[in-house]
Amino acid sequence: MFELLENGQILKVSILEEIDAKIKEHYCMQKAIKATAEKTNLLINEELTITLQWQTFDIEQGVHVNDTTNTEKFIVDIEGTRQEITPVNGAAQIAFASETEGEFVIRTVNLNTDNAEIKVVVASA
Numbered sequence: 397m398f399e400l401l402e403n404g405q406i407l408k409v410s411i412l413e414e415i416d417a418k419i420k421e422h423y424c425m426q427k428a429i430k431a432t433a434e435k436t437n438l439l440i441n442e443e444l445t446i447t448l449q450w451q452t453f454d455i456e457q458g459v460h461v462n463d464t465t466n467t468e469k470f471i472v473d474i475e476g477t478r479q480e481i482t483p484v485n486g487a488a489q490i491a492f493a494s495e496t497e498g499e500f501v502i503r504t505v506n507l508n509t510d511n512a513e514i515k516v517v518v519a520s521a
Contacts, residue, residue, distance in 0.1 A: 398455045400426060404508045406453050426453045428460045429470065429504045431512035438518045443493040446502060446514060448472070450486040460510075462486060473505045494518045 397409040399420065408423040428451040438444055450466035453459070464486040472479050472490060481488045492502060497520055503513035 398423065398453075398458060400453075400455065406455070424453060424460070425508060425510045427451070427463075427466070427468075427506075427508065428453070428510035429506065429512045430460070430462075431502070431504065431514050433514055433516075436514060436516050438494070438516060439521055440497065440518060441493055441495060442518075443491050444516060446490050446492060448481065448483070448488050448490065448504065448512070450483060468506070471505050472502065474502050475500055478505065492516060 399407040399409050401407065404426040406423045406426055407420045410419045412419065430449045430451055431446055433444055433446045435444070448470045450463040450468070451460035452463040454461045466486045467483060469480040469482050470488055472481055474492070481490060492500070494500060497518050500516045500518065501513055502516060504511040
């Protein structure tokens, strides 16, 4: 059983019948962002498309489902540089490429949201 709080938190509620008690613990946030990419290992200057999708928690199913009605901007952080991306039908795509080798973390940093991150490794040929 789940409970939604005003601040967007979803609590998992467990009932212990033998001692007549309820235990409530943080489970997730109502809003979540799912990030997907076809691969995470790239060569220098190779372009990667990352898809961001808004999701909302379905209390009946107990899982996040795609939310095509969310128009809130995604706040994306790539190595300390932030950019706001406007979704269409709850989703957006960003392109990433690097001229240098290294590991890069692309993450969302929206408030009151279960955010997503993808680590991309860029290597020379």
